[in-house]
Amino acid sequence: MNVLISLAAVGGLFLLGTLGGAPGMGWIFGVVLPYLAVGIGIGGLIWRVMSWANVPVPFRIPTTCGQQKSLPWIKSNPLENPHNGLTAVGRMALEVLFFRSLLRNTKAEVIDQRRLVYTSAPWLWIGAMAFHWSFLIILVRHLRLLANPVPWCVTFLQRADGFLEIGLPVIYVTTVLFLAGLAYLLARRLASPQLRYISLAGDYFPLFLFLGIGISGFWLRHWTKTDIVSVKQVAVGLSGFSFDSDALAAAGSLFYGHLFLVCVLLAYFPFSKLSHFAGVFLSPTRNMANSNRSVRHVNPWDYPVKVHPYDEYEDEFREKMKGAGVPVEKE
Amino acid sequence: MPKPDEMSYYQQEDLLNIDATPPKTGWMDTPVDLRPGSFIYPGKAKNLKILDLPNPRDWAIGDDDWKLPEGWKKTVLEGMADRLSKYRSFKLFMDTCVRCGACADKCHFFIGGGDPKNMPVLRAELLRSIYRKEFTVMGKILGKLAGARELTEDVIKEWFYYFYQCTECRRCSVFCPYGIDTAEITMIARELLGLLGLYINWSIEPVANCFRLGNHLAIPPHGMMDTLEFMVGDIEEATGIRVDLPVNKKGAEVLFVTPSGDFVADPGIYTCMAQMLLFHELGIDYTFSTYASDGGNFGLFTSHEMIKRLNAKVYAEAKRLGVKWILGGECGHMWRVMHQYMDTMNGPADFLEVPKSPITGTVFDHAKSTKMIHIMEFMADLIKHNKLKLDPSRNDHIRVTFHDSCNPARAMGILEEPRYVLNAVCNNFFEMPRNTIREQTFCCGGGAGLGTDENMEMRLRGGLPRGNAVRHVQEKHGVNQLAAMCAIDRATLVTVCDYWAPGVLVTGISELVANAMVFTGENERKQNLRLEDIPGREEDEPREGDANDE
Ligand code: HEM
Ligand code: SF4
């Protein structure tokens, strides 16, 4: 159910986008909507991050995954159990760039009907890394459309990415990894009964959306042989606020389908689970140093609570305490 | 016929036949099955009254009507809104989960039970679904399609069941790519339930005791004297040494705070005795306190406010007695509180000094703000400086493994100190498999207030991963003792081992230290601190020499 709704939604949105190829619609789908989407995306992201950043962190609660820094002769593990700001940054870098925690993944199984064993389960990590890193590189590659002249690093990345030199135009490695990664993530969500059980429409939708963007992009490059000059004109126009009706009209329906899905993505991500990419940076169990006992952490909303003070305690038990030889304050 | 609160009611084959296939109905439409053996009795009115908690009343889990207070729904939603504006962790963890499922088979309750709602991600969704409905636009508009649902009494019952089936062990958080800590979500959910007067008696009664008497077990000051004096007698019988017994001693250098389980419960008392012996041998100027008579803090399993209420006595007592610094005993959740909450909640402890070992002169700089160190840090330093005379061969009949307790491992990272100490006092120390120790350690299955017999089924299921790892080293290396630096472990793992790895005894680390220590003026040491004969030492035979060869 959640799967079909998400698939249908992405399909519908794509078809809606292709309307941009109709006469006169280029302005809406090629100019108005992209700006709107960028606006919502950036505005939404700021709102989202502020909605977290405005909430205080009352306690210092890192999850420690290695030896603490204590006695000088015991080797500590600063990247798994950071003791200061710098090492905490190191830990975060490992999380953000290499999905450190996901790499720990294991699979628990009962074998021989009595033995529990844990085997390494790296595929989720591999799929996620393939998908995320390719996505990043693909984004950077797209700068060649938006910028004039094309920065050297983008050209370089593009060359490197096409090193396999298969196909004409050359097929990029990242495109393949991106789609393969996504396909794996979707397949595992569908194949595992537990994952299917917890998955919401909001879990399938982004996967289909990315797949839609990836496939339509691949199609644009390798089948329809899009009028790349017009597309570049549209894109450069967007980044420079100057628009050309002829180019907008010439860009083609398929291009608009692709572009519209990207717009949907931009407008959708701050309000969905995709905001995890910003959230991970704020996660208190990961970004805080385990310096708990050496540096006092202050809770901004700390308030006095009802306690049971010593005098009341002694008042209640004084005679008994004296009888048992426990020293007291008031004889 | 055995009953659901007895171990023998459960067959190993049945428990091992774990079916993790989710039910046909979606999780929102699957009602909670409150079967005896898998839940804990409600908090009694008298305990709630002692603590001024809302809605004190007597009720039972089996009742249809849980007697929720008037306007309960508003109370819960306001409670959520309040916490969403106070805890970034809570807000963020509600928003960022991608349901990748990496945390699912990391939870001992899911591994041992297969109930999908014990997957940490789904446990969190039980609360997150209400969050979506009430606090997000998507959830308000799309409803169920966005994973949102109404808050009903059935949801409250489900929360009560599953948030008291989480031991707040934080293992899931190690594996989550965003560090989402389901323990944190559980803590908040329990606070929300608390607003309605929903507590479990197994934790709220200790809390009430602790508030009134300073310790969970309701030991009054004179009772504490009795039990400590009794221990002094036993120590003398085992070692021939009469140790002194400083209690509430003003001007002592060190306040020793330990879990109260070590004052009365077997095998914790041997750990306490061992520590008294150690302090005596080294001539440490320390004191127990009858007022701060528990470092353990079941407030952690109740609410943040309750942590603070129960913890306040520690610094207050340190100040009253005029000690220089605080030494903490072997306890797991106590150390979560001492390490991650105490200074923030009840500090600054500017009236204390940075802990400094009176024997080695080591200054424990890593505790320069909190002014409290762990007994294993203290001991490791002593051993490193050769200040303890040890004869590890006295422990040669013991083949020991070590259970990392959740909180010291995942909320502190005190992993090497206990291993260093164990290696110094035992010749036969064997690690359990890699995925079951250190930061990946498995819970005993009975932490966070769940270690009561009425919860036996869940304890045995939750204890399966740990029990299985113990049995593995038992079969492979002949392990016969499990060391754990946690008072809850010393109670709950006894059951887990008896069931999953019978023949393995549970011990504290200090106990092994004292049994290996050579004390000035000791007797022949034919008995250990449990007053059992030590194998191989019944006969008179020369022994000290060969142990010191290495
Ligand atoms: C700092 C940057 C980021 C980090 C650390 C990060 C991390 C992760 C991790 C660890 C997962 C879980 C594994 C998985 O299910 O694949 C994940 C899932 C996902 N991420 Fe990211 N991510 C980042 C940025 C992004 C961005 C910018 C997007 C796109 C807007 C994105 C889209 C997704 C999607 C769609 C999934 C879900 C895959 C599934 O359903 O299984 N991520 N991310
Ligand atoms: S590992 Fe983290 S992100 Fe993945 S399902 Fe569990 S809580 Fe959610």
Ligand code: SF4
């Ligand atoms: S904190 Fe521990 S018990 Fe709770 S959900 Fe996570 S793994 Fe399970």
